[in-house]
Amino acid sequence: MNIAVAQSGGPTCAINASLAGVYLQALKSEKIDKIFGSLNGIEGIIKQNLINLSDYLKNEEDISLLVHTPSTVLGSCRYKIPEGADDIYEKILECFRKYDIGIFFYIGGNDSMDTVMKLSEYFRKNSIDIKVIGVPKTIDNDLCGTDHSPGFGSAAKYVNATVQEIARDSRVYSAKSVTIIEIMGRHAGWLTASSCCLRANGEIAPHFIYLPEIPFNVDKFIKDVKELQKINKAVIVAVSEGVKLEGGSFAGEQYQSGKTDAFGHQYLSGIGKYLENVVSDTIGCKVRSIELNVMQRCSSHIASKTDLDESVEIGKSAVKSALNGYTGCMMCYIRDSSEPYSIHIESIPVSQTANNEKYFPMEWINSEGNNVSDDAIPYFLPLIQGEVEQKMKNGMPVHFVI
């Protein structure tokens, strides 16, 4: 029996670590012969665009480089299997038959788990013994069933280091200023909220944290900033890209392109620029908006060691689960304790997680709706622990490339 593994959705720093985990555990199994990588997610299966990973991952150094390489070395896709598309299932089956694939591992986010669910149901319904296992990843941390998602810890570590550095940068002048940091998160504010970790080191920035879970009131925002500027001249604001105005429209809607991706998600950007203009027009002080953009999901040079280690482990666990007969599952982190931090890995039926979103808990948002309470810190802090040792050449990180 051979296996196939693919990566899907938006890049993270840990998605290749999970691939390495799958590969390492599969190598150990006598039941598994070849380990194929599908290029560009499920599209690579449909198009029979597979590579034998052993041709590329030849030694321990290759594996180590893979773990520390951001994004998806196998490429990604945003392909959704249409309802009732029997021909697609048949193409996938044809590929799996041709390559003698007994297990398919799909490393991805919410939309990828939809594929895991549909595919495993199709195989089950047709009594085909091919197992399908989902390995989670998302910097949004919005997958249900898992305590946190692979890739989130590294993004949160980047956010905290960078917000702190921006805080240093924003405080140099004696004049009043507002610095607005726009952080990824369509509907769930986890990544933006994680910036509260800086408090554990005595840093009070960001002074305000705005999440998509709470409707945004522009007047209250301006009032809050003005009030704080009486005692703190350089105000630093962290805001989720998906923050919505009271009433329901995206706050930065006037800056939207209006375009949507294959899943109908609107491309978001612009809340930072929107608030910059609002501050400029109403307060008139120095103001700057900063979009952390793709750097927050690909800055592997400051990845969280905890995140990468766990991401390797969850990949390994996926192989163990499949060999134990599981299918239609997503692997999950279950937190046993925050202090001291301890997790274990289990699998849950993917139907419990696909097409759902896990929002940031309301009880961790302060009553004014403009910050995160200290209760959230013990949740986030373990996830950003540990520094990785990245191989450098000529002063630059070395990545693994297929």
Next chain:
Amino acid sequence: MNIAVAQSGGPTCAINASLAGVYLQALKSEKIDKIFGSLNGIEGIIKQNLINLSDYLKNEEDISLLVHTPSTVLGSCRYKIPEGADDIYEKILECFRKYDIGIFFYIGGNDSMDTVMKLSEYFRKNSIDIKVIGVPKTIDNDLCGTDHSPGFGSAAKYVNATVQEIARDSRVYSAKSVTIIEIMGRHAGWLTASSCCLRANGEIAPHFIYLPEIPFNVDKFIKDVKELQKINKAVIVAVSEGVKLEGGSFAGEQYQSGKTDAFGHQYLSGIGKYLENVVSDTIGCKVRSIELNVMQRCSSHIASKTDLDESVEIGKSAVKSALNGYTGCMMCYIRDSSEPYSIHIESIPVSQTANNEKYFPMEWINSEGNNVSDDAIPYFLPLIQGEVEQKMKNGMPVHFVI
């Protein structure tokens, strides 16, 4: 005799390293008693807002943290001494007399060197024995007289690591795309050009590099991108914020705020967004613009060790020069060799550098004006070498704060 030191202009990762150098060398001198730090640059002198640095820098760990802290721990300013403002000179002199300041060190960029020049001339003209020494810093690398500027190497290291990570991120999908990375540089393209270092590691991105030194032709840009997309689906473009359209206006002018700083510089931003819209309208493929924003000047977690080490040394050399009787000088790096890399530090009359700008050499720009030639690599590469060990606490960098 006491001394005073101040920091001015835009933040960098190395400006505190130079402060540490001044402090360390001054501690060693029997001629120097107290070492004062002026808060918010020359403004702190005018307002007699000085602190005794020994009250804050108490041990080796404090010094090490200072070296690895971005931005300016003493604060900064963008104050320009007006022409014929005798009262300002008198206030500065009053402060220096009160604090028995015999040497004033000003760590800053082009505009700060203007202050060094004016102040030293004033003291010379009035036979006042107070020495004024400039210590350069700028991520723009546009200071004349010095081979490169403290702070530049760290910014260039960040740019290279980040452009490489963005390259990984941008290549995941099978569809055609253009990724536009906007990099700081008003009039000089050094920092944007430095991204050519990636070639030393076999990375071909960025595929196009646009600098302010060459007028930008939008039609040629689109033609170049379309041509490259025939063989390379994910095109990555590095562009200086200050790129000007053929004809002279800033390419991103329609996105400008129109506001200017105290020196009459227009606040720039928007070339990336401008080109994103151009690509979207003409090519219609997936396109994203990314502004490296203040992260390129404050990401001390990926500072260049070479840069920080040299920045400490140039601070030390400034003290030595002043004690040797020099005034009205800026300290400079003189490169002896690129392979192997070797520099020494000298001082030059500040009049040779103040109010001048050093542009990126035309002979290192390709004939098409859309890239940098390989000849530039040996210049840049030594400056980004070496990784710093930053103290971490709770998974986040620790900074020195006054």
